[in-house]
Amino acid sequence: MGSLNGQNNHSSLPSTHENDCLVERIRVVLSGWHGLQMAVQNQWGGLDSLHKSQQLAADIFSWFQNSKAHRIEDLENLLHESMLLSLNTEIEDGSIEEVAEQLMIMHEEYLHGNR
Template identity: 60%
Template sequence: MGTGGITFNAHVVSDTWHHKHVPSVADDSVLQRDIRELLSRWGGLQMAVKNQWGGHDSLKKSQELAHHLFHLFSQSNVITVEEIENLLHESLLLSFNTEIEDGSIEEVAEQLMILHEEHLRGSH
């Protein structure tokens, strides 16, 4: 602006609006980290990765699953635990040629749903 014009710190205004209305990148990175951490504790998935049931790129496939889950959570506020269970089941079957019937898919889906709900509450 020219001399005599009103100036303000656009960065502060932008940050204030951003925190009130948009999930921050920091919130997103926390959610991404939490998803990866949860999947890293899932014995069935880790066994598939360790034994390379998905081939030589099994680790990459598990990382893609974490990314896909994050993307799903980022795109929609309305997700059912059944959708998450189906995604996990399908991913294990197609990516790792593995079927897990020990109840852990349902457990992991419920824990992921809790992470998603916590992220939504923290973002508003």
Template identity: 60%
Template sequence: MDITAANMAASDGPPPPLPGESVALFKEGISLILSRWSALQMAVENEWGGRGSRAIADQLCSDVFSWFTQSKDTLYIDDLENILDETMLSLNTMTEDGSVEEVAEKLMILHGECLEGNYQSIVDLRASSSQMAARSHVKQALNDEDDDSSDEDDDMSNMMVDTPESVSKPSSANIPTSDTRVRETAEAEDGWTVVSSRRGSKGKKN
């Protein structure tokens, strides 16, 4: 059994409590993983769920943490996927890129690692987030400089800034990796926003 399967394997009964020092770190890890979920962040930034979209995303962090730490039953990844799915539906977003399953898997693995006192994934996520923040600052600085140039130069500069090599080829620490495969969003006739990928729809796991 590989590390993924080992961490995701459900045991009978509620999960053991997290060690005291792991609680805050686990909550931070949840927030870091969800902050890297492109479909969720797109829904929040564009307010697809209305003005309360940010609050819905924040509530998801709390709900996931509570599910792991307060559940009285066996933890099954399918139940976690349902929590993620329901939140995206409340944001009027249907994900078809497989990211729900991948985010759930990352969260299950993170929980298993924290139970063992292993925080390397959180360290890696922190470092990756810091790198992304630094790139964002550089992009903003470049855009500010472009404001003083001609409209034509401005358009060319923005095009170059918006697609840097470091973004088009994310590091292995990015969570979740399937987020990089999101290719397009389309407004469905019924008002829902569909996040899809070239791989097409991915059916729900049994």
């Protein structure tokens, strides 16, 4: 079974060193999310569950790049909808909020030069 940190799926992401660094940090946060990893390992989103998890990383990257205001509630909604609609997984353990907070902190650190 593959992992979210796989090196073979950068097709939907613009490639620069800085972007790659931010994407890798997003993937590290997501790879520690038990609910997402369970959905991928058990293929709850179908045979392309790994690809869907990688697309989630790309969607989060795009959200950080394109959103004018980074509200944690919007990120939580993105995570919730992606898990539910793409990976057929309802998360009710509070981990969506935890992951959103980790991503927001990671992004703030990234913006302030802690790359």
